[in-house]
Amino acid sequence: MATAAEARAKYDRIADRYEEIFFYVGDVGARLAAFAGPPPGARALDVGAGRGAVARALLARGCAVTAIDASPEMVARLAADHPELTARTMDAAAPDFPDATFDLVTAGFVVQVLDDPAAVLAQVRRMLVPGGTIALSLERQSVGRLSWLQELSVEFFSPGSPAEPAPEPSPGTGPMDAEGLDSLLTEAGFTGLAREEIEMPLPLDGPEALWEWLQPRGGTELVAALGERAGEFHARFLDGARTMGEDGGITLDFAATLHRAHRPG
Template sequence: MTSTEQGRRKYDELAERYEEIFPYVADVGQLLVDYARPERGSRVLDVGAGRGAVARAALAIGCQVTAIDASKGMVDRLAADFPEIDARQMDAGALDFPDGSFDLVAAGFVIQVLPDADVALAEFRRVLAPGGMLALSLEKQTVGRLRWLFELAGEFFGAPVPSDDSPGGMTSDQLNALIESAGFIDIATDSVEMPVPMEDPAALWDWLTPRGLTDAVAALPEDKAEQFRLRFIAGAEHMQANGGISLDFKATLHRAGTR
């Protein structure tokens, strides 16, 4: 099974409870639509729509919404919940739409997980009409009070432990450079900060599952996997007892136009 197929299967499994595990998605989806400011009647494409955080925010202000996702489970659930939305299973890097089909292409927390972000951005540019708008949100990895977890991952998986100044992952400047290279203009950026509390260690584990934790632990020898689970629970319980389990969630919103 390819990594893309693995990703699709993970999100198929998460379709029913996606926004319970990722509680900030709906809020940032609304913020992204507010940032893009599409007019009523605008043709909107939501890429990597998931359960529809961006799509339903656009629908609520009278936009004509098409939503795509690589996960069939996500698409099926979105179509059932919002029959007004044209929901389709599709890859972000190979959009099955004619040139100039949309006034706004939006993608919430998608661009950083795509294997070829430049290819996807070129497709977004192609399907936008002249004068159209691109709107993206980018999750910013933070260390904060989760340093114990990064250090644990470094010990068991050899993952680099990021610093607070350079936490790793795609940066907003890197994304803006990609957006500019794809031919967009008038690039603007804004920041979002919101703490995301986790109820217990199990909730933190669930949050990390689609980010590869379960697969990484499963690849360890059985004794090492059990050691990791015990250390993870101990670390999360310590965090819970000392201020609670909370993610220092940050994101950037990106907006750009077309000629």
């Protein structure tokens, strides 16, 4: 799993095309704002705001929005696109706001890239007014029908020999899941937990379409690092995608969960 510093550098590089690369961010941001359900005039803080998917949905609901992100490039573009909100570069683990400042704190697809999510949730609880709401979205990671691509990637990109499997992750270091996030919220002192699931399938038109879709999402750099084996990987990728297409079509099964809880009054 990437560290927060690695994630910040990545988002700086793709700030100009973030929501084009991650096609589902805008829709999930609007749904997260609706799930949070703030009244007009609510003071909202959006953590890890990116290009503003959640923040602009909160603005549309009449909230007074402050947005923070660790990526200076993201913040600069967000401020230019939405001058009606307050945008600041800030570390989610050390936010510079007084206690009980906000009625709502949101974070869209952020908690899974934090180095210490429990510490950030403690800060959120501190910044919320008693009875205030936290609303989070979490990408639900599942290999599903792309298991062939995972196996191919292990063969080509694992440490050591091509056939050497990747080391097993240590306990507690795997991707965060919905149950784990709910546990973190409970441990941080939040109550009234609610959860909603979202399905976001993306059908693609053939093996080359899948290949092209992956390139701006890190595929170009990974394949280039293979050197002489890049052509072999490409050919076997297309074979695997072709088989997938013949067995029900090429569809990327993205999914997410929305989480809502409250600071006790």
